[in-house]
Amino acid sequence: MPSNPDPLPSPIVSHVLPESSRVRQVVIGTGIIVVCGALIIALALLRQLPGFAGEFFGKIAGMLSTPLIMEGAIGLLGFLALLTFNHIRRLREGDDFVTLDVPETDFPLGDGAAASGGSGMFIVLEGIDGTGKSTHVARLAEWFRNQGREAVTSFEPTRGPWGNKLRESASSGRLSPDEELELFLKDRREHVEQLIRPSLEAGKVVILDRYYFSTMAYQGARGIDIHDIRARNEAFAPKPDHLFILDLDVDTALARIGARGDTANEFEKREALQKCREIFLSLTAEPFAHLVDASQSLDAVQEQIRSCLGAIKAE
Numbered sequence: 001m002p003s004n005p006d007p008l009p010s011p012i013v014s015h016v017l018p019e020s021s022r023v024r025q026v027v028i029g030t031g032i033i034v035v036c037g038a039l040i041i042a043l044a045l046l047r048q049l050p051g052f053a054g055e056f057f058g059k060i061a062g063m064l065s066t067p068l069i070m071e072g073a074i075g076l077l078g079f080l081a082l083l084t085f086n087h088i089r090r091l092r093e094g095d096d097f098v099t100l101d102v103p104e105t106d107f108p109l110g111d112g113a114a115a116s117g118g119s120g121m122f123i124v125l126e127g128i129d130g131t132g133k134s135t136h137v138a139r140l141a142e143w144f145r146n147q148g149r150e151a152v153t154s155f156e157p158t159r160g161p162w163g164n165k166l167r168e169s170a171s172s173g174r175l176s177p178d179e180e181l182e183l184f185l186k187d188r189r190e191h192v193e194q195l196i197r198p199s200l201e202a203g204k205v206v207i208l209d210r211y212y213f214s215t216m217a218y219q220g221a222r223g224i225d226i227h228d229i230r231a232r233n234e235a236f237a238p239k240p241d242h243l244f245i246l247d248l249d250v251d252t253a254l255a256r257i258g259a260r261g262d263t264a265n266e267f268e269k270r271e272a273l274q275k276c277r278e279i280f281l282s283l284t285a286e287p288f289a290h291l292v293d294a295s296q297s298l299d300a301v302q303e304q305i306r307s308c309l310g311a312i313k314a315e
């Protein structure tokens, strides 16, 4: 059971903008100034046109040249110029990153953060076998720890009695879908009571490799109603603040399982995995879910996850 940590004092989430975003901001700022300036010049030139066109643009220019509008436009241009120059100055001074503090409501926060009054965070990584979940869980936890956060990682099925029974069944002969579901529910109930909830209440970041979305996918693929599975789980299991669905096509996933020297077990047959993938993909509409393309390199996938969390570490 985890011990009590120091919860973070504030539920504020920091967004750290990467280099590319800063450059983009400068480009956009400069672009706005150039476009505004070009419009003013174009209007001045267009009123010189002969005939109807000149009259038309002359009228518009006349309407816009009231002192109030002119002063407003000049003020706006000045303000935009200041913003742009400020960004350019930051870039040249080599500021590591731009940090914006935004209220927690900018992120859809689930039961995880609520359990700790905002300081804990509950993150779940899901996806079919071979998508690299366990590696990304470990790397994400390391990243949080480098920021001074206490991070707890875990996985399901657990190494508890129910989880072990399930693992055995994967190689020794599959249980019926209902028996399997009951065991996953028992295993998860214990996991929630003994590790997940206490860690969240203590303000920690909890990162899981699989959770009840796997039950929806894998036991759903065996024919059990996924809404029913979800309802039975959410009766006791807190929703995550962030669910990352690591998506990969089944052939690549099976090739990866083979490459690491494993053979696909009873849970991992091609057709079943295809159904699981579809169920996982159907979950991406959830407000707390993020779809991650797991076909890329480990670094690229990890970066997708971190940037979804609103912060890319300045290297």
Ligand code: TYD
Pocket (backbone or CB within 6 Å): 129, 156, 157, 167, 170, 184, 210, 211, 212, 214, 215, 216, 218, 219, 267, 268
């Ligand atoms: P897995 O994460 O692959 O564990 P290991 O690293 O020990 O191989 O999980 C084992 C299998 O359990 C996996 O194929 C998916 C399955 N599973 C379910 O069918 N339902 C669930 O609720 C969970 C959590 C896992």
